[in-house]
Amino acid sequence: MARTAGTADLTTVAQIYAHYVTTSVATFEIEPPDAEEWHRRFTAVDAAGLPFLVAERDGVVAGYAYCAPWKTRPAYRATVEDSVYVAPWAVGRGCGAELLEALLEACRTAGIREVIAVVADSGDPASLALHRRFGFTEAGRLARVGFKHGRFVDTVLLQRSLA
Incomplete structure (x- = not known):
């Protein structure tokens, strides 16, 4: 079951994210954020009253999810x-679904009405399929907006209404 993250989880969160920063186009960041930046992000999410969650497998953080303001x-x-x-070792073990389900419920509780997912169209359908499974619908596509690992990448915008 997903739980609220704490600062003690941020080292593992950073490691999970660093994998995707360095090996994929799932995120358009080029360099993995350092510990100070992760603390800043965590504090900002918490201060906004938004959820930041982790899922564990066998007592180890296997994934994380959070929401941040769409615009300021x-x-x-x-x-x-x-x-x-x-985490790469936890893919296929239900962590993504567990996290997204808990995240949507926490957003409802926080009074959020709309959740946006910005998914890189990397050729891997997993993130799009996960979001669609939880009722997200495609709201648009931004063509060639990211350039990483020598190629331009589209993003797919998905939206889920909670109201």
């Missing part, structure tokens, strides 16, 4: 963007 303008205050990442 006040009119967007009930809309967030989700992020879900699973």
Whole structure:
């Protein structure tokens, strides 16, 4: 079962994310964030009253998910963007679904109305399939907006209404 993350989880969260930064186009970051940056992100999510969750397998953090404000303008205050990442060794063990389900429930509790997913169209259908499984629908595509590992990559925008 997913649980609320704490600062003690951030080292593992950083390791999971660093894998995707360095080996994939799942994120458009080029360099993995350091510990200070992860602490800043965690603190900002918490201060906004938004969820930051982890899933464990055999007592080890196997994945994480959080929501951050979609935009900073006040009119967007009930809309967030989700992020879900699973450790490579835990892929296929239900962590992504566990995290996304718990994240959506925590967003409802926090008064969020709309959740946006920005998914890199990397050729791997897993993230799109996960989001669609939980009721996200495609809201659009941004063509060639990211350049990483020598290629341009589209993003697919998905949206889920909670209201």
